[in-house]
Amino acid sequence: MLRSPFIALLCCSLAAGFALADPPTDPKARAVYDHDREWLSHYPASFVATNIRGRGVEYAERRQAALDLVREQRDFGVVSELMDALRQNSFLSGQICDILGDWKAKRALPLLKEVAHDKKRSDEVRDKAGQAVEKISTAPEDKPPVY
Numbered sequence: 675m676l677r678s679p680f681i682a683l684l685c686c687s688l689a690a691g692f693a694l695a696d697p698p699t700d701p702k703a704r705a706v707y708d709h710d711r712e713w714l715s716h717y718p719a720s721f722v723a724t725n726i727r728g729r730g731v732e733y734a735e736r737r738q739a740a741l742d743l744v745r746e747q748r749d750f751g752v753v754s755e756l757m758d759a760l761r762q763n764s765f766l767s768g769q770i771c772d773i774l775g776d777w778k779a780k781r782a783l784p785l786l787k788e789v790a791h792d793k794k795r796s797d798e799v800r801d802k803a804g805q806a807v808e809k810i811s812t813a814p815e816d817k818p819p820v821y
Contacts, residue, residue, distance in 0.1 A: 719749035775806025
């Protein structure tokens with residue numbers, strides 16, 4: 675069952691432009707977002723991240739809530755789930771690129787480079803992927819702990 679697909683598309687399109695997305699402003703979409711966020715908040719990050727996957731904008735509020743929770747939880751074990759969603763060209767791709775760049779996820783570097791040069795992607799997503807590549811490439815090397 676689709677939940678307000680046009681409203682969801684509009685809200686998520688607007689939210690995709692920001693590094694930290696705002697929840698939907700439409701009262702019905704916001705209620706769904708809040709419910710989904712509350713429901714997901716009781717589960718581990720690995721389960722939350724599986725709710726980002728999917729095609730189109732079906733369940734857009736749930737996917738946005740899951741991505742916002744993943745961003746807050748900062749569990750680097752979900753990087754592969756984020757990469758899968760980015761490969762599938764999710765409507766959240768721009769935000770996913772931002773997260774991978776902020777987290778300096780080196781294993782995402784080849785995919786981000788591919789996305790940055792993919793002419794089939796939107797200019798916004800390609801730009802965000804390029805920015806993420808820059809953040810990861812210029813990050814200082816992690817030094818092993820000294821005991």
